[in-house]
Amino acid sequence: MTDHAPATRPLRIATRPPRTRLDQWPRRRPRRWLLRALFALPFVVFAIVVHLLGVTTSPNIRLVERAAEIPWDRADAIWLGEIFPPISTLLAAFAPGGSLTLSLLGAISAGIFLQKIIEIMVQRRFPRSTIIILMSALALNPLFFYNATQNFAAFLGLLLFGLGLSHIVRFVAWGNTESGFRVGLYFMVAVLTDITALVYVTAAAVSAPFLTHRRSQEKGVRRANALVILYPAAAALLSLIVLNAVFLGSPFSSAMRTAFAEFGDRLVVALTFLTTFEGMWVIAPVVSAWLIAIIVRRPGAIIISSLVFVAIILGFALGLLPEGSTGNTFITMTLMAIALIPTARSRKTTTLIDLVSVLQFVIAWAAALTSTALAAWASQIL
Known part of the structure; x- marks a missing residue:
């Protein structure tokens, strides 16, 4: 008999698989939720403090008051028009705690949202300096705190729009089919949460053909992509229009007809406002988006940001922007910058983007300090 040497086993080195474009960040779920909780904590504290100081009017309070006036023992076409947008209206009507609950829901949503925005930037391999500066510009300012805790419907619409916008890039530029379905659902829920989101969603769908398409050689791909993006939201709105036309004899509700009737006057007010000192800081985020x-x-990003800004002005002229909304343009343009910036390929490009991001931080505070709507709200607690 011959002795056989024991077989040697190859050494196993614990290695982590390389990160892909769609990996979640952080990879472990407990760490993700811990990060979301840490991000949400300042907003939760702010919401509770503002409530204890006794604010008497805010978009959340007005939403709760409007929901309380709606009769909930009906289910006809007129009633459907009264509760639109249904998601935010139903939450305001049945969530215990009234406006405080909406403020806390907005605060928690802010924590989840900020974690997802960082995840998007990590997936696209943004430099750490760009991530820190852009996140500071987006969240560390009164505009973001106000919208997150005092304007739940508009904030949730912006949140869903921002997440949908990032999936537009994945769908159009990366060819990720799952992201195409997700962006459609995000936009549909945004429109059903805040009617203002209709202008963002429409502008984003119209802007989609201007993005760099992965399959640009194929005939009709740009129109097809725009249809996938817009279809769920358009289907929800068309359903309401058909119900109005069948049961009320008019495709538009009385509120929408009033909005169209006052369109010209509101448009003049909006254009006049943009020539004021306060209006200058509303335009400034658009200029930053152009620079990036x-x-x-x-x-193509210049066209997209311009179309979205025009859509916001038209939304105000149609009366879609609720009273007390402020900071919508800043938050929207910052989200667009995050969604549309490609991976920096040189240190010079990174430095220039960081400088514009610092400018965006300054713009946020200047817009907050000159906002009459924010000043009127803050005067209640100061």
Whole structure:
């Protein structure tokens, strides 16, 4: 008999698989939720303090008051028009605690949202400096705190729009089919949460053909992508229009007809406002978006940001922006910058983007300090 040497086993080195574009961050679920909780904590504290100080009017309070006036023992076409947008109206009507509950829901949503925004930037391999500066510009300002805790419907609409916008890039530029379905659902829920989101969603769908398409050689791909993005939200709105036309004899509700009747006067007010000192800080985020588009050599992003800004002005002229809304343009343009900035390919590009992001931080505070709507709200607690 011959002795056989024991077989040697190859050494196993514990290695982590390389990160892909769609990996979650942080990878472990407990760490993700811990990060979301840490991000949400300042907003929760702010919401509770503001409530204890006895604020008497805010978009959340007005939403709760409007929901309380709706008769909930009906289910006809007129009633459907009264509760639109249904998601925020139903929450305001049946959530215990009234406006405080809406403020806390907004605060918790802010924590989840900020974690997802960082995840998007990590997936796209943003430099750490750009992530820190852009997140500071987005969240560390009164505009973001106000919208997150005092304007739940508009904030949730912006949140869903921002997440949907990031999935537009994945769908159009990366060819990720799952993201195409997700963006459609995000936009549909945004429209059913806040009617203002209708202007963002429409502008984003119209802007989609201007993005760099992965399958640009295929005929009709741009129209097809725009249809996938817009279809769920359009289907929800068309359903309401058909119900109005069948049961009320008019495709638009009385509130919408009033909005169209006053469109010209409100448009003049909006254009006049943009020529004021306060209006200058509303335009400034758009200029920042243009600068970033030039730096990263994506001229299509200039068209997209311009279309979204025009949509916001038209939304105000139609009366879609509720009273007390402020900071919508800033938050929207910052989200667009985060969604549309490609991975920086040089240190010079990173430095220029960081400088514009610092400018965006300054713009946020200037817009907050000059906002009459924010000043009127703050005067209740100061």
